[in-house]
Amino acid sequence: MLEIYLCKTCGKYALVSRTSHRKDGDICRACGSKMQLSDLTYEQWIRLSPKEREAWVQKESLAGMEKKNG
Numbered sequence: 506m507l508e509i510y511l512c513k514t515c516g517k518y519a520l521v522s523r524t525s526h527r528k529d530g531d532i533c534r535a536c537g538s539k540m541q542l543s544d545l546t547y548e549q550w551i552r553l554s555p556k557e558r559e560a561w562v563q564k565e566s567l568a569g570m571e572k573k574n575g
């Protein structure tokens with residue numbers, strides 16, 4: 506089973522197998538920030554279309570939060 510980790514700093518995501526991830530979460534390979542385990546399960550994830558995934562990443566990451574702060 507895979508889990509979805511998201512970097513909220515740059516919006517990169519990674520599918521991490523439960524046996525390989527570390528207690529403190531994975532580090533984003535793009536920017537070095539700590540990635541966070543998302544609420545989305547792998548089963549939910551695989552049903553999303555590429556556009557829906559993009560929208561989800563935008564919503565969850567800082568890139569999508571700019572609108573709220575403005």
Ligand SMILES: [Zn+2]
Binds near residue numbers: 512
């Ligand atoms: Zn990142």
